[in-house]
Amino acid sequence: xxxxxxxxxxxxxxxxxxxxxxxxxxxxxxxxxxxxxxxxxxxxxxxxxxxxxxxxxxxxxxxxxxxxxxxxxxxxxxxxxxxxxxxxxxxxxxxxxxxxxxxxxxxxxxxxxxxxxxxxxxxxxxxxxxxxxxxxxxxxxxxxxxxxxxxxxxxxxxxxxxxxxxxxxxxxxxxxxxxxxxxxxx
Amino acid sequence: xxxxxxxxxxxxxxxxxxxxxxxxxxxxxxxxxxxxxxxxxxxxxxxxxxxxxxxxxxxxxxxxxxxxxxxxxxxxxxxxxxxxxxxxxxxxxxxxxxxxxxxxxxxxxxxxxxxxxxxxxxxxxxxxxxxxxxxxxxxxxxxxxxxxxxxxxxxxxxxxxxxxxxxxxxxxxxxxxxxxxxxxxxxxxxxxxxxxxxxxxxxxxxxxxxxxxxxxxxxxxxxxxxxxxxxxxxxxxxxxxxxxxxxxxxxxxxxxxxxxxxxxxxxxxxxxxxxxxxxxxxxxxxxxxxxxxxxxxxxxxxxxxxxxxxxxxxxxxxxxxxxxxxxxxxxxxxxxxxxxxxxxxxxxxxxxxxxxxxxxxxxxxxxxxxxxxxxxxxxxxxxxxxxxxxxxxxxxxxxxxxxxxxxxxxxxxxxxxxxxxxxxxxxxxxxxxxxxxxxxxxxxxxxxxxxxxxxxxxxxxx
Numbered sequence: 001x002x003x004x005x006x007x008x009x010x011x012x013x014x015x016x017x018x019x020x021x022x023x024x025x026x027x028x029x030x031x032x033x034x035x036x037x038x039x040x041x042x043x044x045x046x047x048x049x050x051x052x053x054x055x056x057x058x059x060x061x062x063x064x065x066x067x068x069x070x071x072x073x074x075x076x077x078x079x080x081x082x083x084x085x086x087x088x089x090x091x092x093x094x095x096x097x098x099x100x101x102x103x104x105x106x107x108x109x110x111x112x113x114x115x116x117x118x119x120x121x122x123x124x125x126x127x128x129x130x131x132x133x134x135x136x137x138x139x140x141x142x143x144x145x146x147x148x149x150x151x152x153x154x155x156x157x158x159x160x161x162x163x164x165x166x167x168x169x170x171x172x173x174x175x176x177x178x179x180x181x182x183x184x185x186x
Numbered sequence: 187x188x189x190x191x192x193x194x195x196x197x198x199x200x201x202x203x204x205x206x207x208x209x210x211x212x213x214x215x216x217x218x219x220x221x222x223x224x225x226x227x228x229x230x231x232x233x234x235x236x237x238x239x240x241x242x243x244x245x246x247x248x249x250x251x252x253x254x255x256x257x258x259x260x261x262x263x264x265x266x267x268x269x270x271x272x273x274x275x276x277x278x279x280x281x282x283x284x285x286x287x288x289x290x291x292x293x294x295x296x297x298x299x300x301x302x303x304x305x306x307x308x309x310x311x312x313x314x315x316x317x318x319x320x321x322x323x324x325x326x327x328x329x330x331x332x333x334x335x336x337x338x339x340x341x342x343x344x345x346x347x348x349x350x351x352x353x354x355x356x357x358x359x360x361x362x363x364x365x366x367x368x369x370x371x372x373x374x375x376x377x378x379x380x381x382x383x384x385x386x387x388x389x390x391x392x393x394x395x396x397x398x399x400x401x402x403x404x405x406x407x408x409x410x411x412x413x414x415x416x417x418x419x420x421x422x423x424x425x426x427x428x429x430x431x432x433x434x435x436x437x438x439x440x441x442x443x444x445x446x447x448x449x450x451x452x453x454x455x456x457x458x459x460x461x462x463x464x465x466x467x468x469x470x471x472x473x474x475x476x477x478x479x480x481x482x483x484x485x486x487x488x489x490x491x492x493x494x495x496x497x498x499x500x501x502x503x504x505x506x507x508x509x510x511x512x513x514x515x516x517x518x519x520x521x522x523x524x525x526x527x528x529x530x531x532x533x534x535x536x537x538x539x540x541x542x543x544x545x546x547x548x549x550x551x552x553x554x555x556x557x558x559x560x561x562x563x564x565x566x567x568x569x570x571x572x573x574x575x576x577x578x579x580x581x582x583x584x585x586x587x588x589x590x591x592x593x594x595x596x597x598x599x600x601x602x603x604x605x606x607x608x609x610x611x612x613x614x615x616x617x618x619x620x621x622x623x624x625x626x627x628x629x630x631x632x633x634x635x636x637x638x639x640x641x642x643x644x645x646x647x648x
Contacts, residue, residue: 055195055363056625057390068388072395076403091331094320098328112332115414119340122407126348129403133355133396134381137389141382149366151385154195154625 011143020049020161022146022185025174030063033156036177037064043169045160053147053157063156075132076125083124087117146185155180192628193464199363202621205460205613207367212459213614220607227600230593231306239309242594247586248575250307252594255567256601257303258437259444260296261342261415262563263605266445267293267349268408272401280644281473283623284465288456288609289449290353291618295608296445297346299601304338306597334418341407341414348404355396358383359622393622412437419571427507427574430495436488443478443485444563447536447556450474452609454549454556456618465619468547475546475555479537482559486533489566507577511569521573528569532562 027033033052040050047066052058060067091113099107134140151157158179162170167184174182193201234241244251270289274282305311316322318339320329329336361380368376383389413434419425420433430436450471457466496504511521536555545551576587612618630644 051384051386053385054390055359055385056622056629057394058387058629060387060391063387065387068391070388070392070395072392072399076399090320094328094331097326098330100330100332102332109332112337115337115410116331116340118410119337119344119407122403122410123344123347126344126351126400126403126407129396129399130351130355133392137392139358139381139383139389141384144382144384147384152195152363152366153199157385 014142018161019164021164021167023160023162023167023170023174024053024146024148024183025158025160025177025179026148026150026181026183027156027158027177027179028154029178030058030156032178033158034063036158036174036179039173039177040158040160040170043166043173045162045166045170049162050158050160053151053159055152055154070136072129072132072136075128079124079126079128079131080121081124082128083120083122084117086124087120088113090120091116146183148181148183191464192631195625198621198624198628199367201462201464202617202619202624203364203367206364206615206617209614210459213610217607217610220603220610223600223603224607227597227604230596234306234593235309235311241591243588243590245586245588248572248588250571250575251588252568252590252598253303253307255564255571256598257300257307258415258567258571259564260300260303260601260605261412262437262441262444262567263448263560264293264296264300264345264349264445265408265412265438265441266449267291268401268404269442269446270449271352272405272408275397275401276405279473280627281470283627284462284467284470284619285449285453285474286623287353287356287620288452288618289445290349290356291609291612292445292449292452292605293349294346294353295605295612297342297349298608299605301342301346303601334414334421337414338418341411345404345407345411348400348407352400352404355393355400356620357616359385359389359393360617360620363621364617409438412441425574426501426504426577427496427511427570430492432488432491432495436485436492439481439485439488440563440566443481443532444560446474446478446481447559447563450478451553451556451560454553456613457549460613462619465624468549471549471552472543472546475540475552478559479540482533482537482540489529489533503577507574510573510577521569524565524569528562528565530562531558532566 025033025036027036037050037052041047041064052063052065054063092108095107095109095113101107146159148155148157158174160170171182171184242251267290270282271286275286305314308314316327316329317335318329322328331337358380361376362383362385365373365376365380416433416437419428420430423429453466453474454471456462493508496508509515511525514520514522536559539545539551539555539558572588609618627644632643633640634643635641
């Protein structure tokens with residue numbers, strides 16, 4: 001079924017069409033996949049143009065992948081600040097709006113405010129951390145790139161976005177490294 | 187030494203998704219039975235709302251009975267999730283892997299069940315809204331934030347939201363496995379839930395950091411929740427035996443004690459029901475048994491301290507409650523007998539059963555010990571809350587007692603059916619053992635030769 005025109009435009013705006021072609025190599029073990037990755041690097045393919053796809057986390061650097069930078073640690077602080085502000089606002093405004101003077105003490109009672117503010121702070125921090133995890137993981141991803149369901153059965157995928165002129169070289173590298181299958185998006 | 191063997195990813199998928207891709211014959215009859223119990227309890231709640239709390243055993247002295255006891259009990263069970271998942275994740279305990287998700291899910295369902303208890307206990311559940319939330323702009327009615335009625339919802343909702351998000355984030359990679367293993371409309375649903383997860387290094391890196399970061403953030407919430415629940419009682423200065431300063435840590439440790447025991451029992455049941463012998467192994471139950479000895483002893487320390495603190499002040503009213511709890515008397519209910527039973531089945535019996543390694547590896551004995559702990563911990567809350575209210579107090583002048591009636595017994599019993607039913611339904615649509623966590627453990631596992639022995643070990647960088 002063809003995609004409606006406006007959706008096509010939206011998709012093109014989000015994911016600009018590229019002349020690069022996707023190639024996916026499937027490997028049975030980490031060593032072969034890492035060898036293919038090294039060979040791609042030697043062939044001049046930028047490390048931003050290929051990704052390893054696995055069904056479980058491998059120790060960082062074990063596949064020779066690029067180092068990933070992220071700003072996840074900022075999110076909880078922003079969330080905590082917002083949560084604390086909300087907590088202060090809710091507790092202070094509730095007491096001011098409906099003052100209960102007890103024994104001549106100040107209307108704003110700090111110990112109970114601290115409890116609600118603490119929970120607000122933690123809730124804000126956790127909510128923003130989750131938003132951060134999703135956002136920094138580049139999710140949701142509406143268009144799944146070239147993929148193979150065997151990846152979640154233990155195979156390792158090496159997906160390359162290669163220039164058309166590099167296509168055959170990339171396929172050859174993958175086959176030499178021991179790929180059980182090489183797929184392309186064309 | 188680690189036990190078990192490294193399994194291929196395809197077999198891990200097949201074994202751990204069996205509960206989702208194949209429906210066991212017992213599944214729907216069991217769920218229907220549990221559902222019928224929950225339905226009967228729901229009708230009883232309806233009758234109670236219609237006729238009032240007079241049909242319960244609650245009276246003008248003992249106003250907090252079975253429902254509040256059950257509320258604290260389920261809050262306690264909910265502490266298993268963070269205890270097992272967050273603390274063990276931060277401590278990098280390898281044996282946590284098969285237990286984490288079941289514990290986290292049990293946390294969510296226990297919290298949901300716990301929240302229902304005070305709501306129906308009010309008799310007028312709809313009023314909770316303006317007691318707890320600042321929403322009534324039109325009439326200018328605002329909640330009194332000095333009451334635990336506001337603290338409790340803020341803490342519990344924070345914990346519930348956090349735990350739910352924690353589970354969902356950890357489920358995303360497993361949704362992708364399900365997306366790849368299903369067809370038709372289930373595939374569509376899992377595709378949406380997987381959000382386009384493909385398992386690249388960036389996504390895995392964030393997933394690992396997420397586990398650690400969220401664990402670190404949820405831990406303080408975990409401690410605060412049961413502390414705040416304990417202050418529901420601690421702040422009631424008028425009721426003797428309730429306002430102990432040791433209540434917060436006492437409640438938290440007690441919650442971990444009952445929660446971890448519940449998770450052990452749930453794991454044994456799941457192992458049996460779905461044939462997960464390769465994943466939930468004797469070594470895991472053994473490790474949890476050892477952990478429980480430490481937790482139980484910590485809890486016992488606080489129990490003794492709470493009693494000593496109560497008696498040490500030599501206040502007449504407080505001593506009267508303690509006499510009601512510990513000495514034989516003519517009060518109708520022999521609290522002292524229940525006290526002996528409760529301490530015996532919560533501490534001495536299970537710890538004796540957990541001490542020998544062979545018994546910790548016997549699933550029947552472990553099940554009996556864990557059930558014993560939870561029956562005992564339920565009794566603990568009852569014996570902590572009810573005698574204090576039954577006692578003669580300032581301006582009440584009389585003694586009274588509390589005899590729970592059938593609606594309370596049915597509703598409390600149905601909460602166990604409710605949580606079991608939710609756990610089973612969850613296991614029908616989502617994996618209760620995290621697939622990628624098990625696979626990661628297998629990747630990191632290796633064998634090393636020490637002298638004449640070959641040992642299994644797991645290597646992990648810091």
